[in-house]
């Protein structure tokens with residue numbers, strides 16, 4: 001019979017051959033294997049993923065299971081999955097937010113579906129089990145409260161604003177603080193202090209992800225906003241048509257200028273599926289992918305035009321909740337998983353390369 005300590009060593013060695021496909025390192029050196037128990041040939045361990053929204057969770061689990069099973073003397077393997085989102089390691093400055101990752105959703109111009117993507121991204125991440133906040137910083141049209149079906153904030157507590165909560169997401173919006181229809185004219189310094197207030201004076205609690213819906217465009221207001229938040233990364237939303245390329249390029253340039261990594265490009269309203277199953281390219285074709293290629297950043301895929309997406313926005317029930325199995329919700333889910341995966345890569349390989357800290 002194999003010596004139990006040797007068997008444990010052999011299992012660990014074998015698990016160290018399994019790569020985390022996004023991070024290009026093995027599970028053992030990433031500290032992702034926890035609670036390894038080897039008893040009478042029976043092996044059990046926990047895999048601690050870097051995000052509960054990991055798109056490759058099935059693959060990682062299978063490969064780890066097969067690796068352990070391949071060790072001579074192992075008769076049974078039990079794997080459980082868990083997640084611990086790593087912080088991006090960027091200094092949060094004096095704001096000292098207990099937020100692990102801050103992701104901004106931006107667009108070169110209005111009406112392309114930026115808020116729709118931000119809302120569904122936040123809901124998808126929350127549904128996966130992450131702690132998520134959504135900050136609507138769209139000073140020109142703060143429509144996140146409508147899209148999330150929340151009208152007002154709960155009363156403040158301990159001198160701090162308390163975010164509203166919907167679909168497991170903590171929601172704060174500039175729209176809660178102004179009367180409906182009130183013209184919003186903001187200048188740089190005002191914006192700066194408003195956004196700082198949103199970050200410092202709101203009881204967000206601990207968050208894995210804070211999603212920020214930026215105002216459309218790439219002017220001073222957007223720049224000032226993006227500068228006042230320690231962003232982990234940005235997601236750009238664009239349309240398929242060629243004329244959108246120039247606008248969206250400016251969005252990418254803005255993040256570059258701020259030294260904020262562009263996590264990926266999302267193409268919204270990619271096509272409309274007709275009743276006979278054919279696809280109609282209402283707004284042209286290929287803009288999102290072309291933009292991503294031009295800048296050498298990931299393309300997160302296209303979201304179809306879908307009347308239920310608009311209805312969901314108007315009724316305050318995001319498509320991710322009302323019809324999670326629809327093609328548009330699945331495309332948005334994919335965007336969320338890719339965003340989370342890119343954030344993990346940024347956190348673990350780019351900034352200060354912390355390893356995953358497992359809290360026992």
Ligand SMILES: Nc1ncnc2c1ncn2[C@@H]1O[C@H](COP(=O)(O)OP(=O)(O)OP(=O)(O)O)[C@@H](O)[C@H]1O
Nearest residue numbers: 110111112113114115116216304305306309310313
């Ligand atoms: N894939 C889609 N299919 C159908 N309708 C959509 C889709 N994406 C967005 N919409 C609708 O298009 C309109 C504009 O979307 P949204 O408000 O998200 O855009 P935005 O870029 O944030 O605009 P703004 O410039 O006002 O901030 C909304 O009515 C929304 O419901």
